Amino acid sequence: MDAGGVTIRLVGPDDVEAFRQIRLEALRTNPSAFASRYEDWEVLSLEEWRNRLSEPVFIAFQDGQPVGIMGLFRQRSSKMAHRATIVMVYVRAGLRGTGLAVRLLEAISDHARSIGLRQLELFVNAENPAAMRFYQRQGFAEIGRIPGAVLEDGREIDDVMMAWRLVG
Known part of the structure; x- marks a missing residue:
């Protein structure tokens, strides 16, 4: 996909450096948006980064850089x-909106349908209403909550569980 100077593609083991770069940027710049910590990922070996690409990962690139x-x-x-x-949902701040x-x-849901998936699910930090509204606009519905799902700076924060039926 290419529009607005940004290309989105399914990445593989050869893209491990771009994956590492954008994932660490996401964890560093928006730590409260993720269940993982920057410190947990920055110490991973290159082999472990490659292993994590065994699952489908889509990266958006602008001028060859992951965004x-x-x-x-x-x-x-x-x-x-x-x-x-x-x-691992993340878009660089300057490209949000x-x-x-x-x-x-769209890229990930098209891929999901092509491999026979019928339902996509996700978890959103309950203190991120903008993300919840975004997913609701795209067809996701709240299906539950996990109380105290994340412990951040000594505070327990709920996760909102959402799902989107891709078929009927």
Whole structure:
């Protein structure tokens, strides 16, 4: 996909440096938006970074530089393999509001349908109403909450669980 000077593509092991760069940027600049910590990821070996690309990861590139990311984590059990969780959602601050997050979500949902997925799920920090509204506009519905899901600076923060049916 290419529009507005930004290209979005499914990345692989050869893109490990771009993956590392955008993931660490996301964790460093928006720490409260993620369940992971920058410190947990910065120490990973190159091999571990490559291993994490075994699941589908889409990266948005502008002028060859990564500026956004969205990944999928598919359920392993054969009875649940029709479901996947969207992870690592991030768009660089200067590109927010440009439609790039919508384009990343379109890329990932098209890919999800092509591999037979029927439902996408995600977790949103309950203190991030803008993200919840974004996902609701895209078709996600709140399906529950995990109380105290994340412990950040001694505070327990709920996660809002959301799902989007890709079929009927």
